[in-house]
Amino acid sequence: xxxxxxxxxxxxxxxxxxxxxxxxxxxxxxxxxxxxxxxxxxxxxxxxxxxxxxxxxxxxxxxxxxxxxxxxxxxxxxxxxxxxxxxxxxxxxxxxxxxxxxxxxxxxxxxxxxxxxxxxxxxxxxxxxxxxxxxxxxxxxxxxxxxxxxxxxxxxxxxxxxxxxxxxxxxxxxxxxxxxxxxxxxxxxxxxxxxxxxxxxxxxxxxxxxxxxxxxxxxxxxxxxxxxxxxxxxxxxxxxxxxxxxxxxxxxxxxxxxxxxxxxxxxxxxxxxxxxxxxxxxxxxxxxxxxxxxxxxxxxxxxxxxxxxxxxxxxxxxxxxxxxxxxxxxxxxxxxxxxxxxxxxxxxxxxxxxxxxxxxxxxxxxxxxxxxxxxxxxxxxxxxxx
Numbered sequence: 001x002x003x004x005x006x007x008x009x010x011x012x013x014x015x016x017x018x019x020x021x022x023x024x025x026x027x028x029x030x031x032x033x034x035x036x037x038x039x040x041x042x043x044x045x046x047x048x049x050x051x052x053x054x055x056x057x058x059x060x061x062x063x064x065x066x067x068x069x070x071x072x073x074x075x076x077x078x079x080x081x082x083x084x085x086x087x088x089x090x091x092x093x094x095x096x097x098x099x100x101x102x103x104x105x106x107x108x109x110x111x112x113x114x115x116x117x118x119x120x121x122x123x124x125x126x127x128x129x130x131x132x133x134x135x136x137x138x139x140x141x142x143x144x145x146x147x148x149x150x151x152x153x154x155x156x157x158x159x160x161x162x163x164x165x166x167x168x169x170x171x172x173x174x175x176x177x178x179x180x181x182x183x184x185x186x187x188x189x190x191x192x193x194x195x196x197x198x199x200x201x202x203x204x205x206x207x208x209x210x211x212x213x214x215x216x217x218x219x220x221x222x223x224x225x226x227x228x229x230x231x232x233x234x235x236x237x238x239x240x241x242x243x244x245x246x247x248x249x250x251x252x253x254x255x256x257x258x259x260x261x262x263x264x265x266x267x268x269x270x271x272x273x274x275x276x277x278x279x280x281x282x283x284x285x286x287x288x289x290x291x292x293x294x295x296x297x298x299x300x301x302x303x304x305x306x307x308x309x310x311x312x313x314x315x316x317x318x319x320x321x322x323x324x325x326x327x328x329x330x331x332x333x334x335x336x337x338x339x340x341x342x343x344x345x346x347x348x349x350x351x352x353x354x355x356x357x358x359x360x361x362x363x364x365x366x367x368x369x370x371x372x373x374x375x376x377x378x379x380x381x382x383x384x385x386x
Contacts, residue, residue: 002019003019004019004020004021004038004039005019005020005021006020006021006022006023006031006035006054007020007021007022007023008022008023008024008025008026008031008053008054021034021035021038023035025053025054025057028056028057028060031057032057032060032061032064035061036061036064036065039065044065044067045067045284045285046062046067046068046281046284046285047061047062047065047067047069047284048237048238048280048281048284049237049257049258050258050259051258051261052078052079052125052256052258055075055078055079055256055257055258056072056075056076056079058075059071059072059074059075060072068182068235068236068237068284068286069235069236069237070180070233070234070235070236070237070257071233071235073233074232074233074234074235074257075257077232077233077255078232078234078255078256078257079123080122080123080159081120081121081122081123081164081254082098082100082122082162082164084232084255085098085164085166087231087232087233088228088231088232088252090231091227091228091230091231093224093227093228093231093252094224094246094248094249094250094251094252095251095252096166096167096168096169096251097113097114097166097167098113098164098165098166098167099111099112099113099164099165099166100122100162100163100164100165101143101162101163101164101165102161102162103143103146103147103150103161103162103163104161106140106143107140108136108137108139108140111139111165113165113166113167114167115133115134115135115139116132116133116134116167116168116199117132117133117139117165117166117167117168118130118131118132118133118165118166118167118168118199118202119131119132119133119139119142119143119146119163119164119165120146120163120164120166121146121149121150121155121159121163121164122158122159122162122163122164123155123159124149124150124153124155124346125256125261126204126261126346127201127202127203127204127342127343128149128342128343128344128345128346129145129146129149129150129343129344130201130202130342130343131145131146131199131200131201131343132168132198132199132200132201132202133200138200142200143163145343145344146163146343148344149343149344152344168199169244169246169251169253170198170244170246170247171244171245171246171247171251172192172193172244172245173193173197173242173243173244173253174190174191174192174193174211174213174221174242174243174244174245175190175191175193175207175240175241175242175243175260176189176190176191176221176222176225176239176240176241176242176243177189177190177191177238177239177240177241177259177260177268178222178225178238178239178241179237179238179239179279179280179283180229180234180235180236180237180238180239181236181283181286182235182236183230183234183235183236184226185222185225185226185229185239186283187222188268188272188279189209189210189211189267189268189271189272190209190210190211190213190218190221191207191208191209191211191267192207192208192209192211192212192213192359193205193206193207194206194208194363201342201343202342203304203341203342204302205301205302205304206299206300206301206302206363206366207264207267207299207300207302208297208298208299208300208359208362208363209267209271209297209298209299210271210297210359212359213245217245220245220249220250221243221245221250223250224243224249224250224251224252225239225241225243225250225252225255228241228252228255229255232255232257234257236284237257237258237280237283237284238257238258238259238280238283239255239256239257239258240255240256240258240259240260240261241254241255241256242254242255259276259280260276263300263330263351264300264302264351265277266300266353267298267299267300267353270296270298270327270353270355271296271297271298273296296355297355297356297357297358297359297361297362298353298354298355298362299353299354299355299359299362299363299365299366300351300352300353300354300366301351301352301366301367301369301370302348302351303331303348303349303350303351303352303370303373304341304342304348304349305339305340305341305342305345305347305348305349306341307339307341307375307377308338308339308340308341308377308380309338309339309377309378309379309380310336310337310338310339310377310378310379310380310381311333311334311335311336311337311338311339311349311375311376311377312335312336312376312377312378313335313376314331314335314373314374314375314376315373315374315375315376316372316373316374317329317331317373319372320352320369320370320372320373321369323354323365323368323369323372324356324365325354325355325356325361325362325365326352326353326354326365326366326369327353327354327355328351328352328353329350329351329352329353329369329373330350330351330352330353331349331350332347332348332349332350332351333347333349333350338380339375339377349375352366352369352370354366354369
């Protein structure tokens, strides 16, 4: 089946290496017309968004092509954390207390929620700009820091001038991968996040599957995720969810109408022996395969950026790759490039993948390989520092 790849990168290589075109996602009406003109006369089986930037555009494109899709309003809820929270509250889902706040003129007295709270931008992903505040002073510092982050991202309009505050939810965190088929949620897998995520920042590191949760706990998560998907109005396509198991039950943190991001999709193949891309395309074409069989243990460490500076070299890479049960170590930032930790940063140093007979040995392999790596940096030099 031929595939048309649509990219918005200014320097995209798509037209040179694949059947593809380049459009500007910031001009959705023009991008839609360009894609439709390219597809004229072709029999299109499905439209698939690969990341958050094109979810709403893909929804509108599928609608014009009369293909199964999520309504644009539903897609928008996955892009606006505040609107998503409002939809969940209306549907009676288990949600933290929340409050939308304007950054202009903000002071601590405007917050009506009890501490601790988590402050986050309305639209950024990958935990960027997400900060926990335990008191008024930390709340003000967090808001100023998020304001500075938004200033550098190119975000404009309502999202630039507002943040979302939520009561902090204690509990173990999980990632849930699934698929909506005609309004019904179908589970692919649940990823455990064994490291505590308590703040002040919430950088994700370890993902392992299959989960150590018992069947009752898994069903609680799946039931709540399905309720949240219906509250958003999602009907068709992949779903990536972040949730916590709190004392009062599962609480959804984030819901995206796309697959898991970056290289982590490899875990699906390691665990279920099926490529994530194949599962998703089959599902979009109405051929959702069964995935309820035995799953092997697999895990990834998204290598965190812990220190700011310029990366000079990575030491211990061979030793890390020789660790028992480690399948691969990928470094995605080249020497000479700047390292920016969360909450300002938006990338990982790379990924470590492992696969072992059980959860414990997979987790131990990831930790052992990471301990062998050393990232040598030097301070960032600039004219301003002179």
